[in-house]
Amino acid sequence: MLRKILIDCDTGIDDALALLYALKHPQVQVLGISTGFGNTSADQAAENTLRIIRLAQPGYEVPVFVGASKPLEGDWAGPNVKVHGINGIGGVVLPRSEQKVSAEPAPDWIVRIARQMPGELTLVTLGRLTNLALALQQEPRLPELLKNVVTMGGAVVAPGNASPVAEANIMGDPEAADLVMQAGFNLLLVGLDVTHRVQLSKAHLDALSRHCPPENQAISDFLQEVMEPYFDFNRHADHFLDRCPTHDPLAMLLAVDPTPGIYRKMPVRVECGGTFCRGMIVADRRTVPMEGPYITVCVDVDAERALETLLSVFTD
Numbered sequence: 055m056l057r058k059i060l061i062d063c064d065t066g067i068d069d070a071l072a073l074l075y076a077l078k079h080p081q082v083q084v085l086g087i088s089t090g091f092g093n094t095s096a097d098q099a100a101e102n103t104l105r106i107i108r109l110a111q112p113g114y115e116v117p118v119f120v121g122a123s124k125p126l127e128g129d130w131a132g133p134n135v136k137v138h139g140i141n142g143i144g145g146v147v148l149p150r151s152e153q154k155v156s157a158e159p160a161p162d163w164i165v166r167i168a169r170q171m172p173g174e175l176t177l178v179t180l181g182r183l184t185n186l187a188l189a190l191q192q193e194p195r196l197p198e199l200l201k202n203v204v205t206m207g208g209a210v211v212a213p214g215n216a217s218p219v220a221e222a223n224i225m226g227d228p229e230a231a232d233l234v235m236q237a238g239f240n241l242l243l244v245g246l247d248v249t250h251r252v253q254l255s256k257a258h259l260d261a262l263s264r265h266c267p268p269e270n271q272a273i274s275d276f277l278q279e280v281m282e283p284y285f286d287f288n289r290h291a292d293h294f295l296d297r298c299p300t301h302d303p304l305a306m307l308l309a310v311d312p313t314p315g316i317y318r319k320m321p322v323r324v325e326c327g328g329t330f331c332r333g334m335i336v337a338d339r340r341t342v343p344m345e346g347p348y349i350t351v352c353v354d355v356d357a358e359r360a361l362e363t364l365l366s367v368f369t370d
């Protein structure tokens with residue numbers, strides 16, 4: 055069965071791998087990709103996305119929409135150059151695409167396509183939840199119109215990465231994230247609890263370059279180049295040696311095939327105030343939890359299987 059997927063992202067290094075996975079997957083049709091601020095600006099993320107689509111050559115049109123340039127409240131802190139380089143994709147310069155971004159703003163596109171295809175679409179969010187929150191403000195029935203939402207974000211019991219307790223996508227717009235958690239979406243949260251356990255290594259990339267068919271050689275070369283600065287960052291951040299977590303790729307993988315994950319349902323809120331805890335996920339794991347819609351949280355994952363599945367779309 056063909057899965058119809060919408061992607062909202064902030065095309066940085068790990069977003070790029072997630073996009074390539076979706077665009078190369080034979081059972082996935084990507085109906086469009088929207089971008090927002092985060093790893094880089096919304097405009098730069100869109101430019102990166104156009105180039106990634108060109109690299110993937112999916113064989114069908116994938117429109118690109120630009121969305122939020124700042125969070126619902128306050129300003130954007132600026133690009134995360136330390137993690138994702140000067141252009142969001144580690145400074146790697148991919149060939150330009152002929153394709154242009156669509157004129158329609160990202161939240162309008164999400165609402166329009168969800169109304170056109172009610173109950174059919176999976177939205178995968180790989181960045182801040184600002185575009186989805188803005189779409190929800192336009193169309194409060196969005197939770198019924200979308201089949202499901204898969205979100206890379208948060209940390210339920212694992213430490214944060216943007217602060218001791220907060221993950222970057224949630225920390226980047228806690229107000230938007232909390233609106234989304236409360237809206238009643240059929241939502242799967244894929245957070246640092248599991249993305250940190252699925253580690254892509256230089257050895258995986260070397261194996262990929264040995265086993266990829268000629269038409270995917272450019273993808274393999276890009277991954278080798280783009281992951282180098284990401285491995286460096288992760289060595290300094292977490293003492294990882296030539297390996298990195300797979301945040302966005304794991305969320306995309308589980309959106310397509312949830313079977314490598316183990317899940318629990320719980321109400322989830324986001325701390326929007328606080329001195330030390332802004333952006334923290336507050337997941338109620340008590341037997342009798344607080345009132346509120348239940349969110350599905352990925353709590354464990356078969357890491358080896360996830361990695362091999364991830365790379366399988368590029369191999370022969």
Ligand code: BDR
Nearest residue numbers: 066068069180222223301
């Ligand atoms: C998330 O933040 C960004 O740096 C990554 O692209 C990912 O979406 C991980 O915390």
Ligand code: CA
Nearest residue numbers: 064069180181
């Ligand atoms: Ca991202």
